[in-house]
Amino acid sequence: MTLVELPALVDTDAAALLSATTDRSGWPGAAPPRGVVRARDVGDVRDVLAWANATGTSVIARGGGSGLAGAAAGVDGAVVLDLSGLDRILAIDPDEQLARVEPGVITADLDAAAAAHGLMYAPDPGSVSISTIGGNIATNAGGLRGAKYGVTRDHVLALDVVLADGTQVHVGRDTIKGVTGYDLVGLFTGSEGTLGVIVGATVRLLPRPARTATLSAYFSDIETAAHAVSAITRSGARPAVLEIVDGQTLGAIDAVEGTDLRVRGEAFLLVQTDGFGAEEELAVIAAALAPFAALVETATDAAASDRLLFARRRALPALEAIGRPLIEDVAVPRSRLAEAVRRIRAIAEEENVRIFVFGHAGDGNLHPIIVTESEPAGAPIPAAAQRAADRIFALALELGGTITAEHGVGRLKREWAARELGADVHALQTRIRDLFDPRGILNPGSSL
Amino acid sequence: MTLVELPALVDTDAAALLSATTDRSGWPGAAPPRGVVRARDVGDVRDVLAWANATGTSVIARGGGSGLAGAAAGVDGAVVLDLSGLDRILAIDPDEQLARVEPGVITADLDAAAAAHGLMYAPDPGSVSISTIGGNIATNAGGLRGAKYGVTRDHVLALDVVLADGTQVHVGRDTIKGVTGYDLVGLFTGSEGTLGVIVGATVRLLPRPARTATLSAYFSDIETAAHAVSAITRSGARPAVLEIVDGQTLGAIDAVEGTDLRVRGEAFLLVQTDGFGAEEELAVIAAALAPFAALVETATDAAASDRLLFARRRALPALEAIGRPLIEDVAVPRSRLAEAVRRIRAIAEEENVRIFVFGHAGDGNLHPIIVTESEPAGAPIPAAAQRAADRIFALALELGGTITAEHGVGRLKREWAARELGADVHALQTRIRDLFDPRGILNPGSSL
Numbered sequence: 100m101t102l103v104e105l106p107a108l109v110d111t112d113a114a115a116l117l118s119a120t121t122d123r124s125g126w127p128g129a130a131p132p133r134g135v136v137r138a139r140d141v142g143d144v145r146d147v148l149a150w151a152n153a154t155g156t157s158v159i160a161r162g163g164g165s166g167l168a169g170a171a172a173g174v175d176g177a178v179v180l181d182l183s184g185l186d187r188i189l190a191i192d193p194d195e196q197l198a199r200v201e202p203g204v205i206t207a208d209l210d211a212a213a214a215a216h217g218l219m220y221a222p223d224p225g226s227v228s229i230s231t232i233g234g235n236i237a238t239n240a241g242g243l244r245g246a247k248y249g250v251t252r253d254h255v256l257a258l259d260v261v262l263a264d265g266t267q268v269h270v271g272r273d274t275i276k277g278v279t280g281y282d283l284v285g286l287f288t289g290s291e292g293t294l295g296v297i298v299g300a301t302v303r304l305l306p307r308p309a310r311t312a313t314l315s316a317y318f319s320d321i322e323t324a325a326h327a328v329s330a331i332t333r334s335g336a337r338p339a340v341l342e343i344v345d346g347q348t349l350g351a352i353d354a355v356e357g358t359d360l361r362v363r364g365e366a367f368l369l370v371q372t373d374g375f376g377a378e379e380e381l382a383v384i385a386a387a388l389a390p391f392a393a394l395v396e397t398a399t400d401a402a403a404s405d406r407l408l409f410a411r412r413r414a415l416p417a418l419e420a421i422g423r424p425l426i427e428d429v430a431v432p433r434s435r436l437a438e439a440v441r442r443i444r445a446i447a448e449e450e451n452v453r454i455f456v457f458g459h460a461g462d463g464n465l466h467p468i469i470v471t472e473s474e475p476a477g478a479p480i481p482a483a484a485q486r487a488a489d490r491i492f493a494l495a496l497e498l499g500g501t502i503t504a505e506h507g508v509g510r511l512k513r514e515w516a517a518r519e520l521g522a523d524v525h526a527l528q529t530r531i532r533d534l535f536d537p538r539g540i541l542n543p544g545s546s547l
Numbered sequence: 548m549t550l551v552e553l554p555a556l557v558d559t560d561a562a563a564l565l566s567a568t569t570d571r572s573g574w575p576g577a578a579p580p581r582g583v584v585r586a587r588d589v590g591d592v593r594d595v596l597a598w599a600n601a602t603g604t605s606v607i608a609r610g611g612g613s614g615l616a617g618a619a620a621g622v623d624g625a626v627v628l629d630l631s632g633l634d635r636i637l638a639i640d641p642d643e644q645l646a647r648v649e650p651g652v653i654t655a656d657l658d659a660a661a662a663a664h665g666l667m668y669a670p671d672p673g674s675v676s677i678s679t680i681g682g683n684i685a686t687n688a689g690g691l692r693g694a695k696y697g698v699t700r701d702h703v704l705a706l707d708v709v710l711a712d713g714t715q716v717h718v719g720r721d722t723i724k725g726v727t728g729y730d731l732v733g734l735f736t737g738s739e740g741t742l743g744v745i746v747g748a749t750v751r752l753l754p755r756p757a758r759t760a761t762l763s764a765y766f767s768d769i770e771t772a773a774h775a776v777s778a779i780t781r782s783g784a785r786p787a788v789l790e791i792v793d794g795q796t797l798g799a800i801d802a803v804e805g806t807d808l809r810v811r812g813e814a815f816l817l818v819q820t821d822g823f824g825a826e827e828e829l830a831v832i833a834a835a836l837a838p839f840a841a842l843v844e845t846a847t848d849a850a851a852s853d854r855l856l857f858a859r860r861r862a863l864p865a866l867e868a869i870g871r872p873l874i875e876d877v878a879v880p881r882s883r884l885a886e887a888v889r890r891i892r893a894i895a896e897e898e899n900v901r902i903f904v905f906g907h908a909g910d911g912n913l914h915p916i917i918v919t920e921s922e923p924a925g926a927p928i929p930a931a932a933q934r935a936a937d938r939i940f941a942l943a944l945e946l947g948g949t950i951t952a953e954h955g956v957g958r959l960k961r962e963w964a965a966r967e968l969g970a971d972v973h974a975l976q977t978r979i980r981d982l983f984d985p986r987g988i989l990n991p992g993s994s995l
């Protein structure tokens with residue numbers, strides 16, 4: 100079979116190729132791919148991979164295209180395999196508290212379907228309304244509720260995967276626990292489309308929390324907010340959400356939205372607790388951060404907590420409105436948050452670039468956003484921005500952290516991933532990749 | 548270097564060899580191993596593996612020897628590598644909520660050290676006082692708190708591993724999140740000593756719950772108890788502990804302990820909630836199970852909840868006192884619990900063997916215990932018991948479950964593991980094993 104034998108599937112329209120050339124990182128924009136295949140069913144996926152493996156054609160799986168690492172970006176000569184059309188929720192089982200889905204289901208749609216049964220799909224990346232479950236699994240996406248509920252990996256029980264040669268396997272199981280064989284579900288989760296294409300998943304659902312309670316707090320500076328995070332960690336409470344936003348980002352939101360957030364402080368924390376003890380747990384947290392905070396507001400109803408969430412929700416859109424953001428994604432040990440932020444500021448000054456910082460403080464996960472002028476899409480990353488990014492990666496490693504907590508390595512962080520892993524582990528990982536994809540057709544040039 | 552060059556390390560004393568011939572499964576008792584090496588430090592582990600790889604000698608890592616799958620059982624020609632001496636807790640970090648440990652640390656010792664800082668190490672297999680963290684990781688052990696806190700995998704951040712050829716690698720990271728490279732921590736977790744020897748681990752600690760609340764309930768029969776489990780699942784509550792014990796097991800405890808548990812009912816559920824809303828959450832559960840229960844007792848202080856835990860804690864020891872237990876470990880979808888128990892009963896009758904059932908109901912994890920007469924240790928599994936076990940495995944797979952939820956495959960369940968995985972996935976897993984251990988020296992004849 101040749102690509103010509105699949106004409107109905109292959110879209111070589113210029114607009115289709117262009118939109119597949121990048122993801123939401125906006126970078127990097129190599130030559131457009133050879134074609135886009137919109138899979139209509141799992142058989143299409145098997146056919147495309149069998150053909151690609153036989154012909155040595157690169158295949159780049161693509162879900163919502165919301166990735167921030169350039170991992171789903173189509174490159175010259177590759178076929179982009181778009182899974183977004185496989186978007187059926189096949190089952191929601193409230194007795195087992197699990198769902199079976201196709202890979203193209205939008206994250207928020209799954210959570211909404213679960214909500215109809217009093218359940219939730221816990222992982223909630225900021226991109227819930229545009230990312231797919233398949234993409235979430237392929238990147239092991241985190242999210243706001245991660246402080247308590249962990250990452251996508253913690254919620255995937257079984258996967259259907261089409262391997263590089265077009266054969267399909269089922270890994271994992273539909274029970275909560277099970278230890279037969281190695282953890283292949285874990286291996287595929289976070290593999291960024293390099294070990295196989297995910298065509299189905301069984302995921303866990305959890306009871307929707309009986310109640311939630313929300314608090315926002317402003318601080319005189321971000322170091323003080325970071326100390327408050329440590330105090331919360333030591334308080335014995337387990338917040339579901341613990342987010343941080345710096346003063347510069349608050350200023351950008353004010354500029355774009357016409358709000359007056361920054362007058363309240365130079366740093367913002369958002370805390371949410373949930374479950375039967377939500378209010379009591381929030382009170383423990385409020386007491387822990389009181390010595391540090393300049394202003395605290397709490398909410399127990401949905402409308403009021405939505406107001407408190409505003410500053411966190413509008414952070415990235417505001418930065419996208421004022422320039423072209425290069426979105427980083429480091430994690431550091433939680434007790435090094437203050438030091439990390441202070442040194443990122445110094446990097447911004449020394450490199451003369453604008454760096455805004457927000458992130459999932461509860462996980463030690465910071466998103467330093469380097470905002471450059473709005474060059475035309477496809478322009479390369481400006482030298483000063485790239486230097487600042489490299490110094491942020493080096494800082495994360497120096498502080499005992501990682502260069503990517505949740506967005507993935509993709510095409511933007513490959514060299515740094517190799518440095519983080521070290522030669523021995525990198526070699527071991529490469530051998531695993533070769534085992535799954537001997538001809539190297541799956542997303543070459545990305546990840547490892 | 549030859550084994551002869553490590554004389555101080557190698558113990559070939561008959562008693563040492565005999566005790567290394569089996570684990571707590573009691574089975575199977577092949578010829579004793581060639582020697583036992585008690586590692587004094589990580590260098591010893593590297594030396595032994597480098598030597599073994601060069602000479603093609605089998606190495607069986609061993610922690611507490613509390614395994615129930617014969618996975619740490621020494622076999623003819625192999626060297627048993629005992630890690631129990633590497634038992635230092637290197638750090639407990641309350642700011643990061645993590646611990647760094649050597650592999651031989653006893654599970655309960657780590658939890659106790661964490662408790663001194665108001666923290667807990669959540670995974671709590673029934674064997675906490677005799678199993679090691681290294682063994683827990685190698686088997687991906689579950690435990691009583693698993694209903695809420697998951698399994699060992701969910702609590703391991705980074706590992707130091709000596710590979711088959713004696714080289715040492717560090718995988719994972721010391722931050723809560725991180726997606727650089729494939730999930731090798733997950734791959735080693737549950738690999739039963741077949742991919743490398745764990746010589747160090749960074750594990751997560753969580754705040755010790757502010758409060759716990761405990762309830763025990765008795766039911767007229769085990770099907771009714773299983774229906775109560777479904778009602779709890781649907782109630783919106785998330786119990787930390789949800790255990791089931793059948794009437795026959797209650798009877799065995801009564802016989803051994805002189806108690807009168809079985810007069811209260813033919814099935815027992817133990818439920819524990821924790822956290823700030825513990826009492827309210829327990830009340831929701833009590834309301835959900837009330838329509839099914841014959842008798843309910845609740846406790847909020849430690850002494851009273853210990854009394855309620857008694858029946859669950861004494862289950863296995865009682866069965867060990869009355870005969871020789873063959874301990875199974877299936878999981879089924881939670882809604883199939885009642886059917887599973889009913890059919891296990893039928894198997895017991897048809898094969899004319901005694902089968903007692905208890906387990907982690909919240910995870911759908913049942914431990915059917917086939918108790919045979921007390922043959923001398925080392926005697927093979929009686930034919931009827933093996934037939935019953937095989938039928939239980941087949942039943943678990945038929946119901947959409949697994950042949951081992953937490954104890955592992957080891958030497959006792961290899962054929963069934965291959966059946967559960969299917970030829971394609973089994974072949975894929977075998978290739979991963981070969982990649983890590985090309986000479987096949989790590990625990991050959993066990994697991995896959």
Ligand SMILES: Cc1cc2nc3c(=O)[nH]c(=O)nc-3n(C[C@H](O)[C@H](O)[C@H](O)COP(=O)(O)OP(=O)(O)OC[C@H]3O[C@@H](n4cnc5c(N)ncnc54)[C@H](O)[C@@H]3O)c2cc1C
Nearest residue numbers: 162163164165166170224225226231233234237241292297
């Ligand atoms: C506003 C915004 C907020 C965000 N917030 C978060 C956040 O809080 N946490 C977070 O982790 N990320 C976040 N992201 C990043 C992004 O949304 C996630 O990485 C998401 O998981 C990508 O899903 P997707 O379906 O868009 O995947 P894509 O971008 O299409 O692809 C991402 C990667 O997954 C692979 N892939 C996609 N589908 C499959 C499949 N079926 N099989 C195999 N491989 C596949 C691709 O090859 C690529 O390597 C955010 C992005 C935006 C734009």
Ligand SMILES: Cc1cc2nc3c(=O)[nH]c(=O)nc-3n(C[C@H](O)[C@H](O)[C@H](O)COP(=O)(O)OP(=O)(O)OC[C@H]3O[C@@H](n4cnc5c(N)ncnc54)[C@H](O)[C@@H]3O)c2cc1C
Nearest residue numbers: 610611612613614618672673674679681682685689740745
């Ligand atoms: C009374 C009782 C109750 C139990 N309850 C539970 C329970 O609730 N949940 C549960 O999951 N299990 C339970 N078990 C089973 C057992 O305790 C677990 O499997 C435990 O994790 C084994 O730990 P260990 O240190 O004793 O390992 P061992 O028995 O010594 O070894 C088990 C396996 O791990 C490998 N291994 C050990 N250490 C290392 C290392 N450092 N590196 C690489 N491989 C290694 C061995 O090669 C072997 O394959 C119970 C056992 C008993 C006797």
